[in-house]
Amino acid sequence: MTTVLDRLLLVTTLLGDDMTGALEREGLTTARTHLLWQLVMLGPSTQQALAVALDVTPRNVTGLVDGLEQTGFVTREPHPSDRRAILVTPTERAATLMARMQGEHAELSIALVEGLSPREVVAFEAALDVVTANLQRLLAEQP
Amino acid sequence: MTTVLDRLLLVTTLLGDDMTGALEREGLTTARTHLLWQLVMLGPSTQQALAVALDVTPRNVTGLVDGLEQTGFVTREPHPSDRRAILVTPTERAATLMARMQGEHAELSIALVEGLSPREVVAFEAALDVVTANLQRLLAEQP
DNA sequence: TATTGTTATACTCTATAACTATA
DNA sequence: TATAGTTATAGAGTATAACAATA
Numbered sequence: 001m002t003t004v005l006d007r008l009l010l011v012t013t014l015l016g017d018d019m020t021g022a023l024e025r026e027g028l029t030t031a032r033t034h035l036l037w038q039l040v041m042l043g044p045s046t047q048q049a050l051a052v053a054l055d056v057t058p059r060n061v062t063g064l065v066d067g068l069e070q071t072g073f074v075t076r077e078p079h080p081s082d083r084r085a086i087l088v089t090p091t092e093r094a095a096t097l098m099a100r101m102q103g104e105h106a107e108l109s110i111a112l113v114e115g116l117s118p119r120e121v122v123a124f125e126a127a128l129d130v131v132t133a134n135l136q137r138l139l140a141e142q143p
Numbered sequence: 144m145t146t147v148l149d150r151l152l153l154v155t156t157l158l159g160d161d162m163t164g165a166l167e168r169e170g171l172t173t174a175r176t177h178l179l180w181q182l183v184m185l186g187p188s189t190q191q192a193l194a195v196a197l198d199v200t201p202r203n204v205t206g207l208v209d210g211l212e213q214t215g216f217v218t219r220e221p222h223p224s225d226r227r228a229i230l231v232t233p234t235e236r237a238a239t240l241m242a243r244m245q246g247e248h249a250e251l252s253i254a255l256v257e258g259l260s261p262r263e264v265v266a267f268e269a270a271l272d273v274v275t276a277n278l279q280r281l282l283a284e285q286p
Numbered sequence: 287t288a289t290t291g292t293t294a295t296a297c298t299c300t301a302t303a304a305c306t307a308t309a
Numbered sequence: 310t311a312t313a314g315t316t317a318t319a320g321a322g323t324a325t326a327a328c329a330a331t332a
Contacts, residue, residue, distance in 0.1 A: 003252035004264065007271040012155040014278045021282075031299060048313060058314065060300060067298080084308045084313045109146035111281060115273050121147065123263070124270040128150040130258050131267075135157045138254060174322060191290060201291065203323060210321080227290045227331045289332070298323080309312070 004131070022104070026097060027071050035064050036073060036090065040098045044087040046079065073097075147274070165247070169240060170214050178207050179216060179233065183241045187230040189222065216240075 023033055038053045039045060045053075047061045054061070065088055068074040073094040079085035090098070113121050166176055181196045182188060188196075190204040197204070208231055211217040216237040222228035233241070256264050 002268075003249075004256050004268060004271065005248065005252040007268060007275065008154060008158060008255075011151060011271065011275055011278065012158060014275065014282060015151065015155060018278065018282055029298070046313075056299090057301060059302080059316095062315065063299075079313095082309075082313080084306095086314075105148065106146075108281075109148040112151075112274050112277050113147050114277050116270060120266070120270060123266060124274075125145075125147060125150060127259060127263060127267040127270070128147070128154065131255050132150065132154055132157065134255050134257050135154065135161065138251075139157060139161055172321070189290075199322090200324060202293095202325080205292065206322070222290095225290080225332075229291075287332100290330085291328105292330100293328075294326085296324080298321100300321080301319080303317085305314105305316075307313085307315100309310100 008131075018108075022101075028073070029067075032064055032068050032073070035061070036068065036094055036098060039074065039088060039090050040095065044077065044089040046085045047088060048085070050088060068094075151274075161251075165244075171216070171240075172210075175207055175211050175216070178204070179211065179237055179241060182217065182231060182233050183238065187220065187232040189228045190231060191228070193231060211237075 020030060023029060028036070034054060035050060038050060042049065042053065047058060047065060050065075051058045051061045065074060065076065069076060073091055075089050075091060077087045077089050079087050113124070116124065163173060166172060171179070177197060178193060181193060185192065185196065190201055190208060193208075194201045194204045208217060208219065212219060216234055218232050218234060220230045220232050222230050256267070259267065
């Protein structure tokens with residue numbers, strides 16, 4: 001019997017494949033894209049701030065920024081008032097790409113529910129929220 | 144505005160966290176568990192067969208089997224008729240664990256839809272199937 | 287000649303610990 | 310003394326290419 005969980009896991013796999021493929025074509029990975037996404041939202045940030053935002057170690061951020069720098073998505077700029085720190089700054093290319101990806105995200109949002117009536121979409125969203133709440137409760141109970 | 148896609152991505156993240164945490168407690172990773180899962184379904188298999196089933200390179204399978212062997216989940220047995228090949232075989236421990244995880248999977252399936260009526264669950268499953276089909280079509284169109 | 291698995295090499299993501307420069 | 314970032318080291322997952330043993 002195929003359950004809700006089975007279906008969700010399948011969607012998870014498919015979404016992951018779709019995202020990974022799209023990013024690969026742009027010379028990005030999921031981890032680097034997460035950083036870039038935070039960066040676009042936060043504006044130029046120290047690696048320390050990015051480590052907190054992404055919940056990874058500072059050392060990990062060093063590696064991700066290394067990769068993004070080499071591929072032209074960010075630059076390391078001196079911090080104006082703290083000579084220990086660095087401001088990771090998105091390049092024009094990165095800003096353009098993130099904007100385009102936001103558009104594609106919106107398109108995918110629409111394409112995904114093609115074939116469902118507006119009422120069905122609303123019910124689907126409500127059900128997803130219930131499932132999300134259940135999951136979060138389970139995770140909080142024994143992590 | 145929070146879309147269906149946003150909600151699905153959130154569920155995806157939460158499910159991933161839940162699975163990763165549960166596996167970590169058992170000394171497993173997601174990649175190794177995928178192999179183990181296939182192995183339990185296929186029965187003792189050559190690494191070649193596993194590479195095909197998992198859609199990874201034979202070299203990758205060597206690494207995964209190395210890890211599973213060291214942690215006591217599989218053994219490498221000689222192939223009865225082909226001296227080039229190896230039969231990767233799940234240990235008793237692996238079989239027991241996979242059976243238990245199957246049970247936990249079933250429990251999670253139920254806990255996930257707590258608060259939804261049977262009719263809502265059916266509608267939810269149908270909507271998930273529509274979304275899955277849409278996703279698969281999009282992936283087939285330009286991969 | 288083709289297949290099975292391994293060694294060799296490389297890249298990415300991730301972590302901890304020790305160290306440097308600066309606050 | 311505390312903080313920001315790096316070097317050093319390590320493990321996991323992934324890939325390609327070359328090679329040995331066997332078919």
